[in-house]
Amino acid sequence: MSGQARAAVFLGDGTYEVREFPIPAAPPGGAVLKVEAVGMCGSDVMQFHGQKHVPGECSPVVPGHEIVGRLHEVTPEAAAGWGVAEGDRVCVDEIVKCGRCRACLACGGGLCSNLHLYGYTMGPDHEGGLWGGYGEYMRLLPNTHVMKAPDGLTAAELTVFEPLANALNWVSSVRVGPGDTVVVQGPGHQGLLCAAAALARGASQVVVTGTGADGLRLKTALELGVHHVVDVDAEDAVARVGELTGGRMADVVMDLTPVPATVRTALDLTSMSGARVALAGLKHFTPVDGLLTDLITLKNMSVQGCAGSTPAAMEQAVRLLADRPSIARTMAGTHVTLDTVEHGIALLERRAAGEDAVHVSLVHGD
Structure with missing residues (x-):
């Protein structure tokens, strides 16, 4: 050729x-x-x-x-x-x-x-x-x-389709389903697609958090259909999620930020029994200062590392874009x-x- x-x-x-x-x-x-x-x-x-x-x-x-x-x-x-x-x-x-x-x-x-x-x-x-x-x-x-x-x-x-396949794999691994309140930390394109995937799995309430610099991304989260967004520079994310859930807090927290401190926040955002935390944002091998692992024990929490997708998730992502092209357009x-x-x-x-x-x-x- x-x-x-x-x-x-x-x-x-x-x-x-x-x-x-x-x-x-x-x-x-x-x-x-x-x-x-x-x-x-x-x-x-x-x-x-x-x-x-x-x-x-x-x-x-x-x-x-x-x-x-x-x-x-x-x-x-x-x-x-x-x-x-x-x-x-x-x-x-x-x-x-x-x-x-x-x-x-x-x-x-x-x-x-x-x-x-x-x-x-x-x-x-x-x-x-x-x-x-x-x-x-x-x-x-x-x-x-x-x-x-x-x-x-x-x-x-x-x-x-590729980051959406990751997202679908991850929401499946932490068992997102109907009735769940899901908090996604970090509104980059992977975090936004995790929010879309959680909605596709039937989550009852999806909240996306970001910083004051994330105005466009938080606006896009709302366009994708998430229920609430939180600017963590303007309000306390833990307190706000508490208000939104009547104090019950989140069933699932997905951490997509590159900031180590958000791992601590993820533990604070979870409910008191059986919550799941997905760690998918790489921290560039920086330790998490002040991590209280007792919270994982006392809350009976599951913490799941999330990387990559599966062939089945790839197929699912392509089908989802066919069914909901607005995700790709947004x-x-x-x-x-x-x-x-x-x-x-x-x-x-x-x-x-x-x-x-x-x-x-x-x-x-x-």
Whole structure:
């Protein structure tokens, strides 16, 4: 296959380059994707600065794991196995397991010994280099999990499928259900989608907390349908949740902030019996000062670490966007291009003067 494709390469030292690569051919049993859009997230910022946090992560790398595009070339094996054809728009699961190692074959699964993650584990010198969504094209391995995208949404809007899959997995893991009061701390795009996922699971009351700098994000939370938002710079979150619940407090607290102190707040926000806390916001390995573990014991509380999604959650996310496209449209956010990647990073790091975004997508041109 002839032609050139551009891609952003993160060098791992706070810089990046836009390079040209040959448009790849499909690997045996796989496909080539023409990437239309890829969501940008906080883990991309970590990669930008060379901070590694997933197994096998490499640097430099063509990043991007919230991937939506059209199938450019599909081998017969992939077409039959995936139920797709050339030209189909698909959402791509970034996790690729080999399906043959001991962990993959074990009952209940485990960490694949040959795990690949698009946008993380294969560098620019690995078999053509185009293995992440910041490239205009990318190879898809035979064991890739792809899902046909629903109609009626743009590629950029659809990129929220991946963080939504995380959110759906996490609300399931802490058993959010009808009758629950759920508090989400941190209204970044992942926190907002956790709120949307809690609503989809039938939570009776969803509250999102943020700071005075989160005006746009708290407004978006209300547009998603949450019942209340709390500006923690203006009022005490624990007292406010107490008012909203008649003193019963939250059944589930989901902590999505990068601030260690919110872990303490999460424990204070919970009800006195059987509450669940989901810790999903990375604190960059900073200890939590003043953590009172006795609260976990005395409140009979469950604390769950939450990272990543599952294939089932990916499928569920795509179905939910088909059923409730307003989630994707509300979360559409801001778009950048390969020529303005730096602006996208600035938005993620919240250093774009006078500007904020609920979600950032890198959109490739025709």
